[in-house]
Amino acid sequence: MKFLFDLFPVILFFITYKVYGIYNATAVAIIATFVQIGWVWLRHRKVDNMLWVSLAIIVVFGGATLIFQDETFIKWKPTVLYWLFAAVLFLANQIFEKNLIRVMMKDQIRLPEPVWPRLNASWAVFFSVMGIINLYVAYNYSTDTWVNFKLFGFMGLMFAFVILQAILLGKYVEKSDDQEI
Incomplete structure (x- = not known):
């Protein structure tokens, strides 16, 4: 459920784009992110820093898209x-x-110490590559293709990366003392 909640602004962006175009979709994404933060604040009285960062980026790049009527700005936002x-x-x-x-992740998974730096580096590289892929799609394909890729392509890449990580980490996972072998 949290996964869908995290995608709330992206899903609304996608739907609005398909019906009303890029500029309305951008405005909806900005509003949806504010609503998302408001909801989190009301439920937990705390908002993760990454959500604040995401809001700042959507406001800056989405705002520039709306002010200058140039979709290039919103296309740079994921990167x-x-x-x-x-x-x-x-x-x-x-x-x-x-x-x-x-x-x-330390509370969810126990790994040998040497594995943690590699895991951290793999995520840093993954996010770097995702940014490059976004720019490639944004500059080489239509806006419609970019919007589709933004939702489905990135979600698929993220899912594939997480599955690959799980497979690779499976051999390193340490059993806790209270787990049966």
């Missing part, structure tokens, strides 16, 4: 977000010696 994710993962690890993937 900026993915590259920001990649940079944060990389820089937190390199500068602050903080493995953010481990911080986020």
Whole structure:
């Protein structure tokens, strides 16, 4: 359910684009992200930093799209977000010696220490590549194709990457003392 909630602005963007075009879809995505943050705030009294970052990026790039009536800005939004994710993962690890993937996942999965840096790096590379793919699709295909890819292509790539990660990590997962073998 959280997965669908996270995709709420993207799904509304997609539907609105198909009916009303890119500029209305952009406005809806901005509003939907504000609504999403409002909902999270009302339910938990706390909003994740990444959701705030996502809001800032959609407001800046979506706002520029609407002000200048140029869809190029909204097409850059996923790339900026993915590259920001990649940079944060990389820089937190390199500068602050903080493995953010481990911080986020340590309660869900136990892995040997040497695996965590590789997992962090693989996510940083994945997000970097996703940003490049977005630009490739945005500049080489129609807006309609880009919008379809934004929802279905990225979701498929993310799903495939997570499945691949699960398969690769399966051999490293450590059993906790209270789990039966």
